[in-house]
Amino acid sequence: MRAASAAAEPVVELDEMLVTASADASAEGLRPVYAGGQVATGGRVGLLGSMDFLSTPFSLTSYTQELIENQQSASVGEVLLNDPAVRVARGFGNFQQLYMVRGLPVYSDDMAYNGLYGLLPRQYLAAELVERVEVLRGANAFLNGAAPGGSGLGGAVNVMPKRAPNGAVSEVTAGVQSGGQIYGAVDLARRLAGERFGVRFNGVRRDGDTAVDGESSELALASVGLDWWSDVVRVSADLGWQDFDREASQPSITIGGGIQVPDAPRASRSVAQPWTYSDERDLFATIRTEVDLTEGLVLWAAAGVREGEEENSFANPTVVAADGTSSSYRFDNVREDHVATGEVGLRASFATAGVGHRVVASAAAYALDSDNAYAFSSFAGFAGDIYAPFAVVAPAADFFVGGSLAAPLRTERVRTSSVALADVISFADDRLMLTLGVRRQKIESDSYDYDSGARLSSYSESRTTPVAGVVYRFASRVSGYANYIEGLSKGDTAPATSGGTAVVNAGDVLRPYVTEQIEVGAKFDFGRLGTTVGVFQSEKPIAGVGSDGVFRVLDHQRNRGVEFTAFGEPVSGVRLLGGASFLDTDVAGNDSIGAPTWQVNTGVEWAPVFLPGFVLDGRMIHTDEQFANAANTQRVPSWTRFDFGARWRLDFDDGRALTVRARVENLLDRDYWASAGGYPGAGYLTVGGPRTLVVSGTLSF
Known part of the structure; x- marks a missing residue:
């Protein structure tokens, strides 16, 4: 009887619950x-949140931690x-990483951290x-808001922090x-409290000389990522600290007017003076919360702060003769x-008459207070040679001074x-998706005298930027898309004079500049x-003084291009990542x-089936010729770089694993100019890195 009763009892199978850590809450x-x-x-995708690439009316690629490692x-x-649409350049007069996306800069301080500007x-x-x-390739003022540094007109870079995964990480x-x-x-990383609470710690230390003779750097990083979830609430938070110091790093090099771009100097030898350096220290924190108010209605809020300090001494050469004299x-x-920055928003999902809606409303604010001081030596300068560099005694930086270096x-x-x-x-049934939106943006900026602190100028303007995007799913794995979207940056203030002549509207403040973009393309998931293949065009305003002496928008920089990207593992053990971009720019008849x-x-990566855990990889990066001046008389040669690597993961019976990696960058040790410019109107050049071997081992336990 007992056996029969047991057999008659219903068996209830519960769905498996998978805990997924959420970087964005x-x-x-x-x-x-x-x-x-x-x-x-x-x-x-900005305030629209996380979206599948096939359902997004924009061009987007998200590179993973696995690739990074x-x-x-x-x-x-x-x-x-x-990324085939991105090249890494440098900020004006410093070592700031700068990302040229579709021919327009994204400053590293305009990079977003989990959707918030200015925290990194x-x-x-x-x-x-x-x-x-x-x-995200393309203009994005509606999606992310205007970048506070004034860049981001050709694209946006967002990084997502690490979280504790389901399994422990050691x-x-x-x-x-x-x-x-x-x-x-x-x-x-560990998950605690019944998997509801996660903590992840990362610590890094780099120290010593680099592959460039005479150059050294030191980096220290510590970060903690936290997350907690309940049935209706999700919270994530981050605390990070980074200290990065460079000594005698390869400087940017400007080619003087009337001189053709010379051959690049030896990449393996620094042109920098030994007394130059750059030190940067940052402490930042952020928190993000999401609450399910009712089914289909979600409230979110996020906030963050950063304290940053920089100290630098530069001596960037200008080449004054074809033989490399500088x-x-x-x-x-x-x-x-x-x-300090933050945002708050509501997201509602519902359907009416068979039409689905995902409505998002948000408000965001950003605040930067920056203290600065500078000191120059005599502009007469000191002589050098980019092909045979030699050290000089550091000249006194007392010729032209602004503020106090000790107390800016x-x-x-x-x-x-x-x-x-x-x-x-x-x-x-979601085959056709239409995105419509509008953002009202206000930009305020004040500048103050370095010595007295008195206000010199003030800017306060507002602008409304719309967006329209459409995605049509021709099949479950094929979609076409189109968008109209704008970029937004602060307008200029009319100068007092131009070419020695008084400007009629001196002091007038122009409204924020609007960069208009249209794009169409198709996406395939095999x-x-x-x-992804896309065709785009953008127009960015250019201001100047007209023949009537009035300062206003006179022209536009027109960027037109075609992009193709490919990624995945089409054949077991063979992985592909890459693409190509074609860009045609026009500024008054010249290339930008x-x-x-x-x-x-x-x-390309290849994991041979006969050697488990072993992978070979290779990468080719080609960049066509470009120009270092607006007149297009200084032509920078094209360059091609090859990288090669190998890794081997060994798994042990006790659950531990050892991964050994080796990689050679610039395998052929080519000397080349890696980039030109980055800051609008400036054509300084950067030297590509020399052949560099990097070897590391990771023990997982």
Whole structure:
């Protein structure tokens, strides 16, 4: 009888509950990784949140932590070398990483951290902090708000922080690179309190000489990522600290007027003076919360702060003769940044008469207070030679001084605020999706005298930026898309004089500049291979003084291009990542500075089935010729770089694993000019890195 009763009892099978850590505090979490593990199936699309790439009316790629680790990338800039629409350049007069996207700059201090501007270290970000590096190509003022630094007109870069995954993480990494620089890192993660609370710690240390003779750097990083979830509430938070110091780093080099661009100097030898340096220290924190108010209605809020300090001494050469003779002067500066930023929003999902709606409303604010001081040596400069560099005694930086290097005053104040509303409307079982939205943006900026602190200028203007995007799913794995979207940046103030002649409207403030973009394209997901092809055009205003003496918008920079990307693992053990971009720019009949016509990336990995855990990888990066001046008389040659790597993962019976990685960058040791310009109107050049061997081992336990 007991056996019969037991057999009659119903068996209830419970659905498996999978706990997914969420970097952005959303219920969905990060988009899954695509076949091959190098990119994700989608990413963050500004205030619209996380979206699948097939359902997004924009061009987006999200690079994964797996790719970052396997390529031993040290910085976000090294990760972005994989993108065919992006090239890494440098800020004006410093070592700030700058990303040229579709021929327009994205300053590293305009990079977003989990959707918030201004929280990351301003010049350089160590890649160990990052779970995903997301590149959105194209204008994006509606999606992200106007970038506070005035860049981001051709694209946006957002990084997502690490979170504790479902399984414990215990990893220790040690490595070395050419020149003798040593590297150590630790990555620890645990989930506690019944999997509801997660903590992840990352610590990094790099120290020593690099592959460039005479150059050294030192980096220390510590970060903690936390997350907690309940049935209706999700919270994530981050605390990070980075200290990055450089000595005698390869400087930017300007080619004097009337001189053709000479051959690049030896990449393996620094042209810098031994007394030059750049030190940067940053402490930042952020918190993000999402609450399910009712079914289909979600409230979110996020906030963050950063305290940053910089001290620098530069001597960037200007080539004054075809034989490489140069002239330099010393430039010292200090900077202290105080940033606070935040956003709040509501997201509602519902259907009416068979039409789906995903309505998003948000408000955002950003505040920067920056204290600065500078000191120059005599502009007469000192002589040098980029082909046979020699050291000189550091000249006194007392010729032209602004403020006190020991106690800088407030010199810049930036405030931005905006409100936005969008509706993603879906028809025909989500085969057709229409995105409509508008953002009202206010930009405020004040500048102050370096010596007295007195206000010199003030800017306060508002502008409304719309968006319209459409996606049509021709099949479950094929979609076409189109968008109209704008970029937004602060307008200029009319100068007092131009060419020695008084400007009629001197002091007038122009309204914010609007960069208009249209784009159409198609996306394909073949199951194990994804591709995107897009055609775009953008127009960016250019202001100047007309023949009537009035300062106003006179012309537009027109950028027109075609992009193709491919990613995935089409055949088991063979992974692809790369693409090509074609760019045609026009500024008064000439190409814009630092905008190559062609860029091609090809990355291939091969994991032979007969050697489990072993992988070979290769990458080719080609950049077409570009120009270093507006008149297009200084032509920078094209360049091609090859990288090669191998890794081997060994799994032990006790659950431990050892992964050994080796990689050679610039395999053929080619000397080349890697980029031209980056700051509008400037055509300084940067030298590509020399052949560099990087070896590391990661023990997982």
